[in-house]
Amino acid sequence: MKVLKFGGTSVGSAQRMKEVAKLITDGEQKIVVLSAMSGTTNTLVEISDYLYKKNPEGANEIINRLEAKYKQHVNELYSTDEYKQKTQEFIKAQFDYIRSYTKDIFTLFEEKVILAQGELISTNMVTNYLQEQGVNAILLPALEFMRTDKNSEPDPVYIKEKLAAQLEIHPDAEIYITQGFICRNAYGEIDNLQRGGSDYTASLIGAAVNASEIQIWTDIDGMHDNDPRIVDKTSPVRHLHFEEAAELAYFGAKILHPTCVQPAKYANIPVRLLNTMEPTAPGTLISNDTEKGKIKAVAAKDNITAIKIKSSRMLLAHGFLRKVFEIFESYQTSIDMICTSEVGVSVSIDNTKHLNEILDDLKKYGTVTVDQDMCIICVVGDLEWENVGFEAKALDAMRDIPVRMISFGGSNYNISFLIREEDKKKALQSLSDHLFNNK
Numbered sequence: 001m002k003v004l005k006f007g008g009t010s011v012g013s014a015q016r017m018k019e020v021a022k023l024i025t026d027g028e029q030k031i032v033v034l035s036a037m038s039g040t041t042n043t044l045v046e047i048s049d050y051l052y053k054k055n056p057e058g059a060n061e062i063i064n065r066l067e068a069k070y071k072q073h074v075n076e077l078y079s080t081d082e083y084k085q086k087t088q089e090f091i092k093a094q095f096d097y098i099r100s101y102t103k104d105i106f107t108l109f110e111e112k113v114i115l116a117q118g119e120l121i122s123t124n125m126v127t128n129y130l131q132e133q134g135v136n137a138i139l140l141p142a143l144e145f146m147r148t149d150k151n152s153e154p155d156p157v158y159i160k161e162k163l164a165a166q167l168e169i170h171p172d173a174e175i176y177i178t179q180g181f182i183c184r185n186a187y188g189e190i191d192n193l194q195r196g197g198s199d200y201t202a203s204l205i206g207a208a209v210n211a212s213e214i215q216i217w218t219d220i221d222g223m224h225d226n227d228p229r230i231v232d233k234t235s236p237v238r239h240l241h242f243e244e245a246a247e248l249a250y251f252g253a254k255i256l257h258p259t260c261v262q263p264a265k266y267a268n269i270p271v272r273l274l275n276t277m278e279p280t281a282p283g284t285l286i287s288n289d290t291e292k293g294k295i296k297a298v299a300a301k302d303n304i305t306a307i308k309i310k311s312s313r314m315l316l317a318h319g320f321l322r323k324v325f326e327i328f329e330s331y332q333t334s335i336d337m338i339c340t341s342e343v344g345v346s347v348s349i350d351n352t353k354h355l356n357e358i359l360d361d362l363k364k365y366g367t368v369t370v371d372q373d374m375c376i377i378c379v380v381g382d383l384e385w386e387n388v389g390f391e392a393k394a395l396d397a398m399r400d401i402p403v404r405m406i407s408f409g410g411s412n413y414n415i416s417f418l419i420r421e422e423d424k425k426k427a428l429q430s431l432s433d434h435l436f437n438n439k
Contacts, residue, residue: 003031003211005180005202008038009219010276011122014076017129023217023279024175025135031205033180034126035198036118037073040066041181044118047098048111056102063102067095070121077125083132090124113190116143119179119198127177138173140166146183146201148191154183154200156263160208167209178205199260207267214264214271216256221275222284223248223255225297226432230425235436237297238282241290243413244297244380245271251299251378251416261286295381295390298431300424304336304374305352306404307359310344311366320365321345327361336376337407337416346405348376348418371404375421379431384412391415397434401427 004024011017011034024032036044043066050059070091078084094117101110123139130137145162149155167176180198185191193200199216206214220228222236223245240248242265249258255273264271265288274283309324324345328335331354339346344366349355355370362368379394391408394415405418419427 001029001031001209001211002213002215003033003202003206003209004215004217005033005198006035006217006276007198007219008035008040010217011035011126012038014073016276017077017126020217020276021126021130021133021135023276025130025133027174029174029176031140031176031178031209031211032126033178033198033202033205034119034123035180037122040118040122041115044098044115048106048114051101051106051110051114054106059102060099063095063098067091070095074125077129078132080132083128087125087128091121094121109189112192115192116179116182116190119182123177123179130175130177135175136173137175137177138170140176140178142179142182142201143184143190146193146204148183148185148193150186152185152191154193154204154263155186156204156207159204163205163208197257199257200263203260203263203271206269206271207263210267211269214269215274216260216271217274217276218255219275219277220255221278221281222273223297225436226428227252227298227300230300231428231432234432236281237284239289239291240284240286240296241382241413242271242286242288243411244290244382245284245286247378247380247411247414248297248299250301251376251380251414252301290382293382293384293390295379295383295393295435297380298428298435299378299380300428301336301350301376301378302421302424303352304348304350304376304418305355306346306348306371306374306418307362308344308346308369308371309362309366310369323365324362327358330361331358333358337405337418339405339407348374348405373421374404374418375424377417377419377424377427377431379415379417379435380413382413383408383415385409393434394431397431398427401430 006020047059047062074087098114127137127139145159145166147155147158180201181192183191202214224234225237226234228234242261245261246258249256268288270287272283272285275281333349333351335347337348359368401419401423403417403419407416
């Protein structure tokens with residue numbers, strides 16, 4: 001069985017929903033994970049914001065606007081009065097439920113319930129449309145099987161057991177539709193898997209049913225070898241190792257969420273990234289296979305701050321690095337890159353919420369300097385140190401750009417350069433020209 005996930009833009013209008021329905025009805029049994037219609041989750045966040053601020057009038061205005069938009073989608077989607085009415089009644093009940101929260105105390109718990117409504121509505125609409133078309137489609141409620149544990153991590157044993165029980169109720173269904181992103185927590189409350197959570201849902205379901213393939217359908221043709229918004233003539237990468245995909249996702253390739261591929265990687269299930277707008281394009285296949293000695297892609301991560309701690313006492317002081325790391329840990333600030341020498345250590349961070357406190361604490365151990373408005377450029381591929389020459393290629397491409405830090409050796413799949421944000425476009429274009437001959 002295959003697991004297919006469609007993002008918000010893929011189900012962003014009645015026409016797009018019809019196109020998705022065509023794509024998934026090929027006679028093969030499959031599980032289809034859907035996001036909320038594009039823009040819905042942001043609108044639900046806005047409604048929640050008004051309710052936090054105790055402004056029910058502002059919230060109701062946006063709720064009414066969103067409900068009117070959905071009524072229009074329903075009129076465009078269905079051709080029979082029976083299904084139009086059935087879906088309109090469901091949507092009215094969901095929006096009345098959202099309105100009930102404008103009368104009560106509003107907390108993070110209520111916000112998570114409101115955020116879940118987007119997926120609940122989109123999956124209901126698509127299931128009803130498939131049934132109207134005569135397809136044997138069944139709605140699997142994600143809240144019945146998708147759960148996180150007390151550490152807010154997915155509970156794979158629970159997911160596998162409860163999902164199997166749900167599938168057994170309708171063994172002959174052609175298509176099972178379910179919600180991405182939403183789940184219950186260890187206490188049974190409605191929760192979610194954070195942003196990018198629909199990809200995570202698909203990966204967790206794929207691992208639970210031992211799928212033959214997990215497909216992530218978006219509005220771009222797979223992962224590109226560079227950022228198409230900045231660089232001319234980028235090309236889709238046809239094959240990536242799971243580690244390469246995770247590095248690219250972490251360092252800025254927005255098409256995939258970094259955590260999404262982990263369950264698929266451990267279960268050895270290939271993940272294919274495909275384009276809903278161009279369904280015949282081959283996309284990108286992510287698996288545990290690697291192409292030896294090949295540089296695959298470049299990504300960039302913005303809003304980086306570099307911190308250098310220089311200490312003449314460090315040479316003889318064991319425990320120095322531990323003290324430095326403990327400061328970042330105490331402020332729950334993760335480190336992206338690190339370089340050390342005999343007299344100092346340089347690190348980069350992307351979360352500057354507690355920057356001033358971190359700098360004050362670091363000054364106990366040495367002289368501290370800070371560089372802001374920096375950017376990490378990440379070159380990804382099979383970069384085993386025995387593969388001769390690839391570092392020289394990457395360095396040659398960066399020869400006219402000032403580099404603050406270089407990180408290599410922490411991973412077999414990544415070499416990273418820390419540069420000024422203003423040099424980002426020039427660096428990405430130069431790497432494309434040198435590494436992929438995209439001139």
